[in-house]
Amino acid sequence: MSRPITCIGAGVIGGGWAAYFLARGFDVVAWDPAPDAEARLRRTVDAAWPALTELGLDDGADRSRLRVAASLAEACAEAAFVQESAPEDLELKRGLLADLVAATGPDTIVASSTSGFPMTDMATEAADPSRLVVGHPFNPPYLIPLVEVAGGEATAPTVVKEAAEFYRSIGKSVIEMDRELPGFVANRLQEALWREALHMVANGEATVEQIDTAITEGPGLRWPVHGPCLTFHLAGGEGGMAHMLDHFGPSLKAPWTRLGAPELTGELRDAMVRGTTDEAGARSFADLVAERDRAVIAIRRAVEGARAG
Template identity: 75%
Template sequence: MPDVSAVDTIDTVACVGAGVIGGGWVAHFLARGYRVRAWDPAPDAAAKLTRLVDAAWPALTSLGLADGASRDHLTVTATLAEAVEGAGFVQESAPEDLALKQKLLADIDAVTPAGVVVASSTSGYGMTEMQVAAKTPERLVVGHPFNPPYLIPLVEVVGGKLTSPQAVEWAGAFYRHVGKTVITMADEVPGFIANRLQEALWREALHMVANGEATVEQIDTAITDGPGLRWPVQGPMLTFHLAGGEGGMAHMLDHFGPSLKSPWTRLDAPELTKKLRDAVVEGCEEEAGERTIADLVAERDRAIIAIQEAVGSARRG
């Protein structure tokens, strides 16, 4: 694909789609000091976007606005072509309809200047199946956010078979520049990473309710007052790394690996091969870096206390 502009030279972003996700992106980019040009075919798009941005602004103000950030930097255009005019990046957030996505991305591609990366907020489709109608599919990537995009930092970035590696790399760098946490995926995986993890928990929860094994409230409490307190700190992998004590993940897998075959979930467990075991152990060691088990325990404990205090304060108002 043609050369793209440096991420720190972009001052205008186009957002296509004015729903909850699209509006969240608009609010995020405005708060980071960008000028945002938005388009949505709905006749009430401007009013809807104004309400979404106004609702998000207090939280964004509390987090800290970039110099020059202003809600007045939002322009809702009459046409798609006007929206992408002068934009250095395009974020598409249309409804999850494959035919719609295919046509819209082709339309965006047709009117967007060369060298501008176009990202889709899709949560369910791979870019390979969405980019089929575009003339220059090499600049199309997935930039999958989490609701609300102006508060949740994670974005999963992945290209399709026709996407240029340069576009994927640029999109990841741009998202980081605007304050996002980025996972750049090597391959397309249905549902991406975080959604697959959420879906596994969600399905098991539904099974438990359907079988009368737990109430909705019990399931929520099991997460909010249980492992959910640890996950913001170290995630499920490092959490089990600490469950192995001083022996870490290696001890955990070697001693508790057989429990994978226990009927604790309706999902089939993968075979714990030596290759899988070693990959998990090495991954934990790499993630931990120079932090010892004792360091990680101390970090976890401090963070859990802070999370409990913050959640308690929020609930008390």
């Protein structure tokens, strides 16, 4: 890609994206209306560079390839791809995305880092919403691989595919969503855990430290390996997800959370069983257990080493 990547917004997310694109060997042009934006952006890139260097820099990676434009139009003049990371304000996003569409060429994809707004809601003022897509990262974008890609009602399907392929080509792990969902996938899961934590603290049921320990020393060690679904698949023993749901399904009605549980219909049960079977693929139950155990030991050792300095 000979044309530069444009980063609109130089805060924590925009700065993290700029650092990541630079590490992948791109020229990056950034713009942010704040008077101290350039200084903040360069501090963010400098702070991220040691971690990016440790992870491995692509050919051509160089912080000197960052340029800060004086205007949005200048930043977008030659953009091959635009990553918008403005504050999470719907009216601001609508106007800004419309401006970005107007300032870029007909082949330029404009991706929003929004953490929850559906693109259909944000694209209402754009003259050509077909080029607008959500590219939601996780903080910090230079370190966490996940990007959730989702189009709006007017987004061209090819744009969703092209955006997803672009992110994959630069080393991101992509969830290419089949439909719009406020908050997307990861934030909805994260938010459910966060809200329950707030309930427990508010009601004096657990301390902040107890809640954090419950995750870091408990299920959090398994999630990087298999995620919640395959983790519960293993909880069913050799019977897998089917046994787990049949045995523990009634506990969905127990008062273990303030969230209402969906009805465990036969259709939902079978979908979960199929999904975990497909995800496990050729790996047997024993294979998955061994994989989990090796990874959890490695994660524990890595975390302990990091804490020890």
